[in-house]
Amino acid sequence: MLILVGSGLRESQLTREAEEAIKGADIVIVETYTMPSSKWLPTAVRKLNSNVREASRSELEELSSNIVELAFKLKVVLVVPGDPLIATTHSSLVVEGLKRGVEVKVVSGISGPCSVESLLGLHFYKFGRTVTVPGPWRGVGAEEAALGLLGNLCHDLHTLLLLDVSPEGLSLSPSRAVKELKESLRRLIGTKLDELMNMMVLLVSVGENTIVKHFTLGNADSIPDVDVGSLVVPSRLHVSEREFLRYAYSVPEDIMMSHNKLLQGFDACSAYSEALRVMYSSSA
Amino acid sequence: MLILVGSGLRESQLTREAEEAIKGADIVIVETYTMPSSKWLPTAVRKLNSNVREASRSELEELSSNIVELAFKLKVVLVVPGDPLIATTHSSLVVEGLKRGVEVKVVSGISGPCSVESLLGLHFYKFGRTVTVPGPWRGVGAEEAALGLLGNLCHDLHTLLLLDVSPEGLSLSPSRAVKELKESLRRLIGTKLDELMNMMVLLVSVGENTIVKHFTLGNADSIPDVDVGSLVVPSRLHVSEREFLRYAYSVPEDIMMSHNKLLQGFDACSAYSEALRVMYSSSA
Structure with a gap:
């Protein structure tokens, strides 16, 4: 057995x-x-x-x-x-x-991924597809993850980004993951990426103690390298989600409001279809 | 505390x-x-x-x-x-x-929803948004769930459909849920629904014993009313997913192959945009 x-x-x-x-x-x-x-x-x-x-x-x-x-x-x-x-x-x-x-x-x-989705207090039915940001040992860029993110944003859905694990058992660091993601987004949607620089990213570790840190895509240099983590890019946050993040993890209200305002003004669906076009034409 | x-x-x-x-x-x-x-x-x-x-x-x-x-x-x-x-x-x-x-x-x-996604042996990163099929006590149709399903199919993603629970603690029966879903799909995509009638739906119960039953959308009358369950509509199944369903739950290979063939030929993205148009124009 x-x-x-x-x-x-x-x-x-x-x-x-x-x-x-x-x-x-x-x-x-x-x-x-x-x-x-x-x-x-x-x-x-x-x-x-x-x-x-x-x-x-x-x-x-x-x-x-x-x-x-x-x-x-x-x-x-x-x-x-x-x-x-x-x-x-x-x-x-x-x-x-x-x-x-x-x-x-x-x-x-x-499960780790389920705990991340749960403990953030975000609505479960607002999560779109989960993507993995590949480590440098894979020899591929993060274009698939970037496409997944844009597709989810187009549908107003949160994205869970898993950090790849190397054959030696090392986890991709969150700062490296964001660097890879930004490079791929730059290749796919060019200058449109600049609009996204103030988008909020949540770093989540759900081991012995739950750690949630917030930063913006543009501010990726300041990401703490917490041992194991996932990243979550939320779509527009519902008031109950904002309250949870604020009271449970001290995420400042003004940062969440800027995030919502940014996503309200960003045409994610056209960015997504542009990204798809770039992917297809480069692989054709 | x-x-x-x-x-x-x-x-x-x-x-x-x-x-x-x-x-x-x-x-x-x-x-x-x-x-x-x-x-x-x-x-x-x-x-x-x-x-x-x-x-x-x-x-x-x-x-x-x-x-x-x-x-x-x-x-x-x-x-x-x-x-x-x-x-x-x-x-x-x-x-x-x-x-x-x-x-x-x-x-x-x-968690129940996570166990369903896990125990089916389907790839976690191929699940799209989760939707809830509302019970008759809500006084609304299942259009939101139907849209979620079509959107996921357009992106080649599996859909987990949660069955609503009444204020008295009764779960929507799977047969009623599929009936509601079909009616909503009919309103949104009309005759295109006929193409989907052979699409496979998995009924999943993850209580004391895991129960997985398979049926097609058109064959909804034969759905067993298992006490609590979720439904899963898989997108095109990867070979490893088919093997899991076959060996763990005796889902016949020919049914899974027809499902894949059907989805290969079905233009889910145009059905999805048609459904969106119908939703918008009826609410305008």
């Missing part, structure tokens, strides 16, 4: 289900590479089971058929930070197991 | 954090109206604390200033199914508390 267990974002977020699964396992494999802030995880798991092995990305990918093989005879538990199927690649392991006739179970955990 | 605690979707999804908060409370208020499948919650909470009170939607809304008042002197815990801030209205209670100087904490829980 193979059980994929999500651990949540800190030891105290382990569910009863997760604890039981870990305790009852013959072998526990822990991966922490999908979330660099999950260094606490192996220690927490060892408190529940002594037969623990840590696996890196390459090991886990190479081991995947071994894991499935093992799961024919033993209760194998793979512990993953966050939720095992949200924004990770572990669904392939589920499929591989099921294909070969192994019993597979998924134990959900509190 | 006021602590909002998310309980997850079943007793075994309680986190250590949630259990500690409930145990340490002077008074625990439990609400179950945001999720009709959470009837298990009050009993589970009473095992951890004897001073428990259940509150209905109207009570909680009327009580909100009392709760804040109480939280000046006592440790008040509000337990909520799922996550306390995703697709609920509890963020207003956080704001009210903070405004009046009460210490407020949020304890995240495993």
Whole structure:
């Protein structure tokens, strides 16, 4: 039997289900590479089971058929930070197991991306597509992320930007992510980007303590390099969203009002279609 | 102190954090109206604390200033199914508390909408905006949901459709939801709707056992009325998504291939702009 267990974002977020699964396992494999802030995880798991092995990305990918093989005879538990199927690649392991006739179970955990969307107090139904800002190790620009952002803004939707994680388990820094994003936006919408320079960006870290910092796109040099984070570019903020950000995270009202005013005046849909045109013509 | 605690979707999804908060409370208020499948919650909470009170939607809304008042002197815990801030209205209670100087904490829980997106094995970054199909008690059609769906399809994004909950705590049935959706689509895109009749819809329930059923838009009469659920209309399915649905939930490959073929041939963007035109001209 193979059980994929999500651990949540800190030891105290382990569910009863997760604890039981870990305790009852013959072998526990822990991966922490999908979330660099999950260094606490192996220690927490060892408190529940002594037969623990840590696996890196390459090991886990190479081991995947071994894991499935093992799961024919033993209760194998793979512990993953966050939720095992949200924004990770572990669904392939589920499929591989099921294909070969192994019993597979998924134990959900509190997910990083969902926590970001939740803890900011923004309306869940106002989030558009989630994008990932790729790290320099991918060898591609952030054009896809920039397009996603413009498309969401055109539809008045918030954007969650995940920061890419390197094969060595390092997270793209938020300042580098914004730099990449700005360069891509510049290539796609040229001088229209200048209009967006005062747009508010929220930096969110949801590990042991929730950290929310605000800055503008133009002011990206002052971004603190918090260990792990996501960025959120909100669309026009509803009064209840502004109140939440103001009272929970001290985001100044005047900054949110300028953000709203800027987006009110910015023709995001025409910027989006211009960006699409540039993407298509350059790839043609 | 006021602590909002998310309980997850079943007793075994309680986190250590949630259990500690409930145990340490002077008074625990439990609400179950945001999720009709959470009837298990009050009993589970009473095992951890004897001073428990259940509150209905109207009570909680009327009580909100009392709760804040109480939280000046006592440790008040509000337990909520799922996550306390995703697709609920509890963020207003956080704001009210903070405004009046009460210490407020949020304890995240495993959220229903996030579990649906996770357990289906669909790519998280391919979900577009989430929409709610309103119940007949709202006195409005499902045009907003229909527009959201068409907009997402135009961008090749999956759509999560939440089923509305009545003031009495009843969930809109999936068959009624699809009926409302079809009527609204008919008003917005007329005969173009016929092209969509073979589009696959997934019915998802993520309570004690995960249930996933598949049917087509045209075949809505055969929808089983599972107690609580969400609907998901996937955009074109990636091969890894098809494999997951096939091996984990026995969705037949030929149905998924027809779905993909249908969406490949359907001009969702022109349907979307036609729908927008109809909405605007009828409201003008």
